[in-house]
Amino acid sequence: MAANPKTERRRVRCVINGREIDVWEGYRLWDAALDANARLWKWCGGEGLCATCAVVPVSGGENLSAPTKTENFSLALWFAKPLALVRRRWKGRGVRLACQSYVRGPVEVVGVLGKAGRTAREAAGIE
Ligand code: FES
16 A cells, blocks of 8 residues: 555755754754754754854755744844844845754755854855
């Protein structure tokens, strides 16, 4: 008997800060980053409050779930906080919070903060 394609979940490839991992469709990007040891920052523990897990999609950004209200609120604050001038360069680049994003298909992202993110951004030609 053939599996029902509507209910069949599939494995999808995630690349986070250059670290590759296959996860089940619907898996949280933040958890994939932890599993892949991608070294994303995560000050609030994945609650959507600190925005330190911010990532920029390199490819497949459309394969992430739609932003949550929490994500939209946190990113709006993040761009408005002190040092927002530093963050302005990320505006319009589809910044997402890994802890609020769920994987629907193959995706590659790089972290906005941290040494691992900087190295991955340089490798991807994003600055
Ligand atoms: S870990 Fe704090 S917003 Fe994602």
